[in-house]
Amino acid sequence: MHKKRLFLFLCLLNAAVVVAQPAKPVIDAVRKQYAPDARVAIFRIETDSVGALKGKTNLPAAKQALTAQLQREGIAFQDQIEVLPATVLGEQTYAVVNVSVANLRSQPRDAAELATQALLGMPLQIWDKERGWYLAQTPDQYIAWVDFGGIQRMTKAEYDRWQQADKIIFTRPFGFCYSEPTEQSQTVSDLVAGDMLVLEKEAKQFYQVRYPDGRTGYVSKKEAQRHDRWVASLRPSEETLVSTAKTMMGIPYLWGGTSVKGMDCSGFTKTVYLLNGITLPRDASQQVHTGELIPTPNKEFSQLKPGDLLFFGEPATPEKPERVVHVGMWIGNNEFIHASGKIRISSMIPGATNFDEFELNRFLRAKRMLVKH
Structure with a gap:
């Protein structure tokens, strides 16, 4: 009886392998075509022992190409692929960095490798969520995980308003934003070169600015410029x-x-x-x-x-x-x-x-x- 059960188990295991194997070359080929660099595209698709396609992608065209190719080759499958952005995000599939420097990690945990950083005011596309972490894509297309404290999530309408607003850019290597228009007042946050904030008002010596989360403060004109003027003045050489x-x-x-x-x-x-x-x-x-x-x-x-x-x-x-x-x-x-x-x-x-x-x-x-x- 024991040998019979073992034989049956091995038969089922072999059958599972047969089912799983035909789809893998197709998945690999589509990944190579649509997402050869996992740093800038999401295509985490696998097939299980019963032929179900599982995983996530932010490339609808890649999913369509995969399922179409499997159909052409007569390979049976169950489509369980989630196309991002994840439904758990609701309408807040955008974000703006809310601290001077946000740390983006390779995995959604504090102990994970630091993959890259993003500066205050930088716009992000949000693709997924895991606990208090969000899978974000930077303007240079890099994809990594950022914790909730580093960003302000937004709807498309809120994001567009942020993008269209007048801004200042911090140009000194390091400094501060202050609660009042004096450097003797309490700091709102530190700032680093490249940080951007919405310009609310312009005074003689300070810009009044607004953070993505609505905080306000003052930045010395000696350490920042209006973003539009800064861009117009650029003469890279x-x-x-x-x-x-x-x-x-x-x-x-x-x-x-x-x-x-x-x-x-x-x-x-x-x-x-x-x-x-x-x-x-x-x-x-x-x-x-x-x-x-x-x-x-x-x-x-x-x-x-x-x-x-x-x-x-x-x-x-x-x-x-x-x-x-x-x-x-x-x-x-x-x-x-x-x-x-x-x-x-x-x-x-x-x-x-x-x-x-x-x-x-x-x-x-x-x-x-x-x-x-």
Whole structure:
């Protein structure tokens, strides 16, 4: 009797495997086509032992392509895929960052890896919720989890009003918003470069501002500008990129950081360009696919200009693909500035006091983001 039951169990197990296997190649093919980079798209679909398609995606077209292909191939399935945004969110599928720097994590828990950061006033698309955490997508398309305290959720109408309102941008590396138009008053919050708030009124020495959650306060005009005027004044150049980068010297390295409170290598280059009005992708392995390739034959850097990005890592081999793991910015004089331990300047010249042999050895290529047409 025992052997008979075991035989029956094995038969059922084999049958389950047979059911589950046909759909997997189709799922993988659709994922590769529609969501090859899980950092910027959600396609978490699996099939279980009875052929049910389970999981979540924020790509309706990917789900449609998957089910259509399974039907064409005659593969039976049950559609249990949830298309995001999740229904639990109701109409509040948008949000705006409500603190000076919001930490976005790889998983919905405090102990999870810091994936990236988002600055005060930054608009977010909200896709899902788990306990007090929200799955958010930043303007550069990066997707990660933010806790409820870092954002103000909004409906589309509320979000549109925030987007259309006049704003100020904080331009100093670090400072404060005050409860009264004097720096001797209580602080409302800290502020960092790139933070944005709604402009309520403009006085002689202060802007009266409003936070996404309705708090109000005052920001010194010495430390901020009207956003529209700031945008109009932007003239990104080799000189402004280097100048911006050098204002961050000594800021500590922080994995996942993109603010003056701490930065990783790509967070640093991203922030330098952001403060010059240019949006770069989040990670070095994404930034390397943008811009114009600049020749560096035999690691010879004479064609580089200040502001060019240098990428480092492991070259491709027959056994494994290329790995881009670090990025820095050229500043001229055979030097580059990067986040490694802290924001610092390194040289490519042997014998220089700041020569960085490690980075020279793993240099891959250089790209120009400041391309003039």
